[in-house]
Amino acid sequence: xxxxxxxxxxxxxxxxxxxxxxxxxxxxxxxxxxxxxxxxxxxxxxxxxxxxxxxxxxxxxxxxxxxxxxxxxxxxxxxxxxxxxxxxxxxxxxxxxxxxxxxxxxxxxxxxxxxxxxxxxxxxxxxxxxxxxxxxxxxxxxxxxxxxxxxxxxxxxxxxxxxxxxxxxxxxxxxxxxxxxxxxxxxxxxxxxxxxxxxxxxxxxxxxxxxxxxxxxxxxxxxxxxxxxxxxxxxxxxxxxxxxxxxxxxxxxxxxxxxxxxxxxxxxxxxxxxxxxxxxxxxxxxxxxxxxxxxxxxxxxxxxxxxxxxxxxxxxxxxxxxxxxxxxxxxxxxxxxxxxxxxxxxxxxxxxxxxxxxxxxxxxxxxxxxxxxxxxx
Numbered sequence: 113x114x115x116x117x118x119x120x121x122x123x124x125x126x127x128x129x130x131x132x133x134x135x136x137x138x139x140x141x142x143x144x145x146x147x148x149x150x151x152x153x154x155x156x157x158x159x160x161x162x163x164x165x166x167x168x169x170x171x172x173x174x175x176x177x178x179x180x181x182x183x184x185x186x187x188x189x190x191x192x193x194x195x196x197x198x199x200x201x202x203x204x205x206x207x208x209x210x211x212x213x214x215x216x217x218x219x220x221x222x223x224x225x226x227x228x229x230x231x232x233x234x235x236x237x238x239x240x241x242x243x244x245x246x247x248x249x250x251x252x253x254x255x256x257x258x259x260x261x262x263x264x265x266x267x268x269x270x271x272x273x274x275x276x277x278x279x280x281x282x283x284x285x286x287x288x289x290x291x292x293x294x295x296x297x298x299x300x301x302x303x304x305x306x307x308x309x310x311x312x313x314x315x316x317x318x319x320x321x322x323x324x325x326x327x328x329x330x331x332x333x334x335x336x337x338x339x340x341x342x343x344x345x346x347x348x349x350x351x352x353x354x355x356x357x358x359x360x361x362x363x364x365x366x367x368x369x370x371x372x373x374x375x376x377x378x379x380x381x382x383x384x385x386x387x388x389x390x391x392x393x394x395x396x397x398x399x400x401x402x403x404x405x406x407x408x409x410x411x412x413x414x415x416x417x418x419x420x421x422x423x424x425x426x427x428x429x430x431x432x433x434x435x436x437x438x439x440x441x442x443x444x445x446x447x448x449x450x451x452x453x454x455x456x457x458x459x460x461x462x463x464x465x466x467x468x469x470x471x472x473x474x475x476x477x478x479x480x481x482x483x484x485x486x487x488x489x
Contacts, residue, residue: 169482173221184225185477187232188467188489190459191215195239198457212243218482219251225480229291231258231471235459237281248286258285258294261470263430263463265437283430283467295472296423307419314418318404321387321413322377329385335360337386341403342372343411348403350395362391375413388415426470434462445486455486464488 138146153159165172192198194211219232226232232252236244249257261283269277285294307315323329323337331338336355339362341348352365368374377385387394394401397415406412434440441458468489473479481489 164484164487170218170221173218173482177221177224180225180478180480182225182227183478184222184480185227185230186468186471186473186479187219187222187226187230188464188471188479188481189233189483190235190481190485191483193237193239193457195237208240208243211240212247215244216247216251219248222480222482223251223288226288228289229293229472230288231292231294232284232286232288233467233471234284235263235281235463235467236284237278241282241284245284248284252286252288255290256287256292258287258292259426259428260284261426261428261430263435264432265435265460265463267433267436268438283470285470293472294426294470296420297426297466297469299419299424303424304419307417311416314421316416316418318402318414319417320406321389321401321415322379323386323388331384331386334386334390336362337388337390338362338377338384339387339391340364341375341413342368343375343403343413344371344373345405345411346403348375348401348413350391353391373411375411380408387413423469426466430463430466432462435460435466437463441488453486458486459488461488 138149141149150156165175192200192211194200194207199207200211200214232248234244234248245260262280263283264279265281266279269279271277287293304315307317309316309318327333339353340351342351343349351368354363354365355361356363377387379385389397400416402414402416403411404414437458437460440460440462442452444461445453445455445458468479471479479489
């Protein structure tokens with residue numbers, strides 16, 4: 113209901129067909145109407161879950177600094193990669209240094225908004241990766257480096273004059289301080305299917321308690337984790353032990369009974385290895401252990417390995433068809449608009465989602481993206 117003066121009392125613009133509301137841009141109305149509309153909300157911020165500013169990003173960042181000082185959990189940006197296909201206009205011939213100055217000014221302006229436990233994620237390709245990584249490390253300090261992820265965003269590859277077909281880009285993750293920690297990604301269905309037994313604590317699988325490989329699996333690396341079990345086919349116990357600091361060995365202070373076998377973490381090739389826990393940790397988690405037959409028919413010690421309910425630690429290589437920028441970026445926008453959109457080089461929406469998860473972002477947190485592109489973030 114729009115009156116002669118541009119608005120009615122009360123405002124009630126409805127799209128009656130299918131009982132849906134029609135959204136109209138306020139640019140079609142006068143200033144008085146805009147002010148009246150904004151004034152009608154008791155808590156405008158509380159009813160909005162985002163803020164979009166259309167403008168030059170350096171100026172916009174300076175505008176936002178005080179309002180969002182130390183309130184942003186994650187800064188996620190996908191800046192121009194500065195290749196011939198995506199370079200910005202320069203007033204001089206110092207292409208790389210001009211690009212880096214352009215980025216550094218904006219990172220410096222945005223940093224004031226990042227929480228002390230916040231995380232910066234920047235995606236980039238090889239062309240500027242080493243310069244950008246060096247700058248961020250200098251700005252945030254190398255102690256706050258969290259990791260670099262290689263993301264397979266172009267499974268079919270992009271040909272180059274040098275002969276390599278480029279199939280990846282990078283995600284660089286830095287914490288604002290030492291209190292920043294990365295988040296986890298959801299478990300895959302394949303991972304979850306392994307934990308097919310359940311007890312009062314939740315799902316688990318049985319895994320061999322002996323360490324299998326690496327330098328830390330050897331007795332000389334962790335001598336306190338090399339101790340005996342006294343086992344039968346359906347029970348186990350730890351004998352009385354005493355640590356000998358001189359020889360760095362456990363002294364066994366009792367002998368096994370007639371039906372017990374002494375079991376050490378010895379590999380099939382005779383190599384002396386260690387258990388996955390030292391003695392005290394084992395004693396504190398005795399109910400998580402079992403003696404079972406292994407694949408060769410011999411008795412061995414197993415423990416319950418549980419699925420971390422918070423998710424899985426992200427790998428440094430993301431190789432999943434969901435990260436394809438063509439399938440879940442370009443084609444997604446084409447399906448939305450019905451034609452190839454005006455937004456070049458869109459990200460896979462799943463690559464962005466997982467980057468935000470790694471930054472520990474929850475629905476109550478702010479994420480700042482000052483290279484908005486097609487609005488994926």
